[in-house]
Amino acid sequence: MKPFEKPVYVTRPYLPPIEEYMSGLQEIWDNQWLTNNGPVLQRFTKQLEVFFKTPNVCLFNNGTLALQLGLQGMRLTGEVITTPFTFVATTHTLYWNKLRPVFVDIEPDHYTLDPEKVEAAITPWTSTILAVHVFGSPCQVKKLADIAHRHNLTLIYDAAHAFGVEIDGVPIAKYGDLSMFSFHPTKLYHSIEGGALVFSDPGYKKIFDYLKNFGFASETEVVMPGTNAKMNEFQALMGILGLKRLDELIEKGREIETIYRERLTGVPGIQLPLVQSVNVHYNFAYMPIEVHEKEFGMSRDRLYEELRKYNIFTRRYFYPLLTDFACYKYVQTNDPLTIAKGVAARILCLPTYYTIDANSVDRICELIIKIGKQ
Numbered sequence: 001m002k003p004f005e006k007p008v009y010v011t012r013p014y015l016p017p018i019e020e021y022m023s024g025l026q027e028i029w030d031n032q033w034l035t036n037n038g039p040v041l042q043r044f045t046k047q048l049e050v051f052f053k054t055p056n057v058c059l060f061n062n063g064t065l066a067l068q069l070g071l072q073g074m075r076l077t078g079e080v081i082t083t084p085f086t087f088v089a090t091t092h093t094l095y096w097n098k099l100r101p102v103f104v105d106i107e108p109d110h111y112t113l114d115p116e117k118v119e120a121a122i123t124p125w126t127s128t129i130l131a132v133h134v135f136g137s138p139c140q141v142k143k144l145a146d147i148a149h150r151h152n153l154t155l156i157y158d159a160a161h162a163f164g165v166e167i168d169g170v171p172i173a174k175y176g177d178l179s180m181f182s183f184h185p186t187k188l189y190h191s192i193e194g195g196a197l198v199f200s201d202p203g204y205k206k207i208f209d210y211l212k213n214f215g216f217a218s219e220t221e222v223v224m225p226g227t228n229a230k231m232n233e234f235q236a237l238m239g240i241l242g243l244k245r246l247d248e249l250i251e252k253g254r255e256i257e258t259i260y261r262e263r264l265t266g267v268p269g270i271q272l273p274l275v276q277s278v279n280v281h282y283n284f285a286y287m288p289i290e291v292h293e294k295e296f297g298m299s300r301d302r303l304y305e306e307l308r309k310y311n312i313f314t315r316r317y318f319y320p321l322l323t324d325f326a327c328y329k330y331v332q333t334n335d336p337l338t339i340a341k342g343v344a345a346r347i348l349c350l351p352t353y354y355t356i357d358a359n360s361v362d363r364i365c366e367l368i369i370k371i372g373k374q
């Protein structure tokens, strides 16, 4: 089989018709207003308030700063129970807030925090649970809410991957005290760069607005040491245009996942993620598989390298495990993290995005099957 002519990446950003973006640019030119809470950002914020079914929405220039400032604004202290199976940014936001990460294991079906392990790790210093809806798969929100309630803990979700996900018809942002969404171009939905906080306590709105704008409360008043984390008009414009197509993006993701499932189910050594339960409206943002070396006939890393020869650039999200990075190796971990270590060694995210065609997905599957038989 021949390699793909052009590289096939794990993802590609959705781009609206260029004329639509140009016409939005005209408005920005006319306004001569580029950032600092401009009219396009205000419009985008209003649309997201409707989308999330709450006025408690605050936009930022990226997801990392959104979460970092969210934690800062909530004045959290002490220990935070969190997952090692995530993008480094999740834990970095704890570091910048002088919060101590306590890593516990994930569950094997959807790679989200194991509630039993969370409860076992609670100490008198625990203030917060920071869980991740990894690959858009919802955490066990009811169990985590129950634990948080019983132990008086703050419950925060890194929902970077979960834009558009709903549980029982309720936007996923409505679970927990605060959720962060990333609008980076590698996500299903993006605003070039961007991030959002959605929260339950309306009192935080003002604080988050201060924090992203140097702490200014008025022209002459600075009420806290904020930073610059404002979303600009060009980002907001992209966000508005993408939002109109969110349903199409999700539908396309569903179609791609269906092909992967049809072609790869039953292939020895290839494990597909468990299908989401019926009450979950999933966003199909990622297509993770696990490669079991013995049954498949080669390691995940070999498959990753072999696919590169065919111009297919899969990604090993999230390997290495966070606890293996030099900057977090020092963190003492009591949990052996058995599941997370195994998943990190086997995980491979396959290409899925709006512009990939069914034929290419088919070819990728054929190649995986062929390579495994070598």
Ligand code: T4K
Pocket: 009, 010, 011, 012, 013, 062, 063, 064, 065, 086, 087, 089, 090, 132, 158, 160, 161, 182, 183, 184, 185, 186, 194, 195, 313, 315, 317
């Ligand atoms: N929490 C979690 C759980 C996260 O996953 C992330 C970010 C965050 C927090 C922080 O949110 P942000 O601050 O980023 O809003 C990417 C992204 O940079 C990062 O946003 C994302 N998670 C992470 C999972 O993936 P890389 O290093 O894998 O990206 P990169 O540049 O290698 O891109 C991957 C592929 O995407 C490329 O091979 C090709 C394609 N691509 C990428 C870009 C940027 C394009 O086709 N066009 C593009 O413009 O980190």
